[in-house]
Amino acid sequence: MSQTEIELEKLRAELRRHEHLYYVLDQPELSDAEYDRLMRELASLEARHPELVTSDSPTQRVGGKPREGFVKARHSMPMLSLDNALNPRELREFDRRVRDLIPGEEFAYVAELKLDGLSVAVRYRDGVLHQAVTRGDGLTGEDVTANARTIRSLPLRTNGGDFEVRGEVVMPRAAFMRLNQEREEAGLPRYANPRNSAAGSLRVLDPSITAGRQLDFYAYFYIVNGDYGRPSQWDALETLAELGFKVNPARQKCAGLTELEEFIHEWETKRDSLPYEIDGVVAKVDVLDQQRRLGWTAKAPRWAIAYKYPAREAETVLEEILVQVGRTGVLTPVAVLRPVTVGGVTVARATLHNEDEIARLDLEIGDKVLVERSGDVIPKIVRVTQRGESRRPFRLPEACPVCGSNVVRVEGEVARRCVNSSCPARLKESILHFARRSVMDIDGLGEALVDQLVDRKLVGSVADLYDLTAEQLAGLDRMAEKSAANLHASIAGSRTQPLERVLNGLGIPFVGERTGQILARAFGTLDAIAAADPARLQAAEEVGPKVAESIRGFFSEPHNRELVERLRGAELRFTEESRGPQIGSLTGKTFVLTGTLPSLTREDAKARIEASGGKVSTAVSKKTSFVVAGEDAGSKLEKARQLGIAIIGEPELMEMLNA
Numbered sequence: 001m002s003q004t005e006i007e008l009e010k011l012r013a014e015l016r017r018h019e020h021l022y023y024v025l026d027q028p029e030l031s032d033a034e035y036d037r038l039m040r041e042l043a044s045l046e047a048r049h050p051e052l053v054t055s056d057s058p059t060q061r062v063g064g065k066p067r068e069g070f071v072k073a074r075h076s077m078p079m080l081s082l083d084n085a086l087n088p089r090e091l092r093e094f095d096r097r098v099r100d101l102i103p104g105e106e107f108a109y110v111a112e113l114k115l116d117g118l119s120v121a122v123r124y125r126d127g128v129l130h131q132a133v134t135r136g137d138g139l140t141g142e143d144v145t146a147n148a149r150t151i152r153s154l155p156l157r158t159n160g161g162d163f164e165v166r167g168e169v170v171m172p173r174a175a176f177m178r179l180n181q182e183r184e185e186a187g188l189p190r191y192a193n194p195r196n197s198a199a200g201s202l203r204v205l206d207p208s209i210t211a212g213r214q215l216d217f218y219a220y221f222y223i224v225n226g227d228y229g230r231p232s233q234w235d236a237l238e239t240l241a242e243l244g245f246k247v248n249p250a251r252q253k254c255a256g257l258t259e260l261e262e263f264i265h266e267w268e269t270k271r272d273s274l275p276y277e278i279d280g281v282v283a284k285v286d287v288l289d290q291q292r293r294l295g296w297t298a299k300a301p302r303w304a305i306a307y308k309y310p311a312r313e314a315e316t317v318l319e320e321i322l323v324q325v326g327r328t329g330v331l332t333p334v335a336v337l338r339p340v341t342v343g344g345v346t347v348a349r350a351t352l353h354n355e356d357e358i359a360r361l362d363l364e365i366g367d368k369v370l371v372e373r374s375g376d377v378i379p380k381i382v383r384v385t386q387r388g389e390s391r392r393p394f395r396l397p398e399a400c401p402v403c404g405s406n407v408v409r410v411e412g413e414v415a416r417r418c419v420n421s422s423c424p425a426r427l428k429e430s431i432l433h434f435a436r437r438s439v440m441d442i443d444g445l446g447e448a449l450v451d452q453l454v455d456r457k458l459v460g461s462v463a464d465l466y467d468l469t470a471e472q473l474a475g476l477d478r479m480a481e482k483s484a485a486n487l488h489a490s491i492a493g494s495r496t497q498p499l500e501r502v503l504n505g506l507g508i509p510f511v512g513e514r515t516g517q518i519l520a521r522a523f524g525t526l527d528a529i530a531a532a533d534p535a536r537l538q539a540a541e542e543v544g545p546k547v548a549e550s551i552r553g554f555f556s557e558p559h560n561r562e563l564v565e566r567l568r569g570a571e572l573r574f575t576e577e578s579r580g581p582q583i584g585s586l587t588g589k590t591f592v593l594t595g596t597l598p599s600l601t602r603e604d605a606k607a608r609i610e611a612s613g614g615k616v617s618t619a620v621s622k623k624t625s626f627v628v629a630g631e632d633a634g635s636k637l638e639k640a641r642q643l644g645i646a647i648i649g650e651p652e653l654m655e656m657l658n659a
């Protein structure tokens with residue numbers, strides 16, 4: 001091997017390790033900037049030696065041109081489905097059948113969460129990702145290799161040889177909600193649920209689209225030579241984790257029905273806290289030899305069952321439809337429902353998205369409807385169950401319900417928008433967006449305050465926020481002097497937010513968190529972005545014609561340019577600064593935060609540590625310098641004690657920060 005080859009392999013191995021830490025274990029050791037730097041280093045070395053680029057290099061996730069269609073591929077062994085148990089009785093019957101078929105034998109179930117996505121088989125040859133195939137009809141599926149390669153939790157290279165892994169491709173709830181919001185703003189139809197959007201995203205012809213969709217892969221079967229590759233399912237899961245796959249940590253070996261029922265019950269109450277949706281629990285008889293003897297029916301194994309959680313839906317009456325105006329002026333109909341409990345939560349509102357949705361549902365006010373609460377928090381109307389006797393149709397108003405301006409339905413868009421860019425409703429929404437934690441993070445600027453600021457004409461654009469005095473704030477209703485001072489400080493503090501957040505805060509259609517980051521990194525300054533023509537903008541990763549046009553359009557509007565100048569005057573950051581660790585009092589130290597600190601939020605503590613050059617990691621290891629423990633600290637504290645790592649509290653942390 002040449003010196004270059006050695007160097008390339010070293011860089012790749014390092015990047016692979018960090019991809020695994022970040023995307024599989026969710027325990028990054030590097031900042032984004034450091035990771036990007038490594039990636040750029042590899043990319044530039046490869047650019048100088050194109051003959052040494054290998055398909056399993058971390059630079060090669062998104063490659064190739066959009067294709068014409070998908071090729072079919074046969075499965076190594078059938079990908080069948082599972083029988084369902086829809087209630088505890090059916091689960092007991094399943095358990096009885098198993099016990100009858102292997103009489104007198106002891107056995108265990110492996111309980112896994114049933115992720116709501118689509119199953120995919122991925123083949124590795126010599127440890128390298130070779131082919132990914134959708135389930136299809138169970139015997140043949142579609143070859144989606146180029147798209148699957150963009151899923152960052154799916155390793156391109158492992159230290160296994162020839163094997164196949166099967167698992168579920170899912171779209172995390174947060175990614176799903178972001179995607180639908182973007183689609184709505186773009187006038188595209190929404191995806192109905194994360195499963196459909198995961199399937200849609202994996203089956204697009206252009207892999208660069210899949211890459212932007214933040215899909216995830218959870219492994220659950222390990223297959224070698226057309227057969228299960230380990231003597232038990234539990235071993236198989238451990239092997240997969242060792243090979244670098246993401247294996248759901250929420251799994252349990254259950255000694256029998258009772259433990260299985262407990263697992264099912266536990267996750268039914270915790271399912272809302274998961275980052276992705278589940279629709280039940282899968283139980284598999286653990287030992288392969290017993291699975292063999294239990295065998296298969298024509299369509300499903302006898303050794304496994306899918307316990308489905310009951311749908312979280314209920315019937316109620318649609319009492320009224322209200323209209324909300326969003327920050328881009330889009331009018332959104334909102335259903336007002338007769339309050340009803342759905343899966344333990346009282347529901348009184350549901351989104352209707354747009355007029356087309358209302359037409360699709362053939363919905364009128366007064367109808368009886370079926371309401372469903374899925375993982376994405378906002379309840380939705382599934383269908384009309386009974387037409388109301390005195391039902392009356394709904395039409396979106398021709399004038400904005402807030403400012404009375406014209407409402408237009410833009411060519412090719414589903415949505416109607418208020419044309420008035422200074423409509424108070426739009427202004428309020430854009431200020432709330434600007435203040436969000438993930439945007440400029442202005443703590444304490446909520447709906448009630450924004451209403452007052454806009455209604456009293458104290459604020460006519462986000463730039464006005466920076467001119468507010470503490471006295472003005474203290475003069476607002478229900479505003480104590482102390483909270484006015486805090487809010488004032490928090491507005492002032494937002495000046496140090498990085499360029500990517502300022503970009504997001506501007507409210508340019510299609511420019512959210514992710515595009516903000518991409519633009520900030522690619523251009524470095526706000527002025528460079530404002531001056532770039534569409535072609536230059538599109539040269540940035542993931543920026544398509546529509547986004548480029550939107551950015552151009554934004555900066556060519558005189559009043560937007562004025563807003564930008566005022567924000568410059570307010571001294572917001574218009575230049576990208578390296579987000580890597582700065583040299584400070586904590587350089588070289590790694591912290592782990594656990595429990596609730598007396599005054600700092602976790603975000604605050606993290607930001608301050610990083611600002612002083614320290615690192616914050618989520619897991620305690622030998623590399624941890626300090627564990628900062630607050631109230632109700634849990635297992636991390638235990639681990640720190642075991643490893644003999646220094647444990648400190650907030651006061652000590654403050655002292656170090658001030659040093």
Ligand code: IVH
Pocket residue numbers: 079080081082112113114115116117118119168220282301304306
């Ligand atoms: S095992 C032959 N394990 O549920 C058995 N399936 O209803 C194949 N699913 O098609 C499935 N999580 O798409 C298995 N931990 C898990 C799962 C899981 C989700 C899905 C999968 C499958 C369907 C069966």
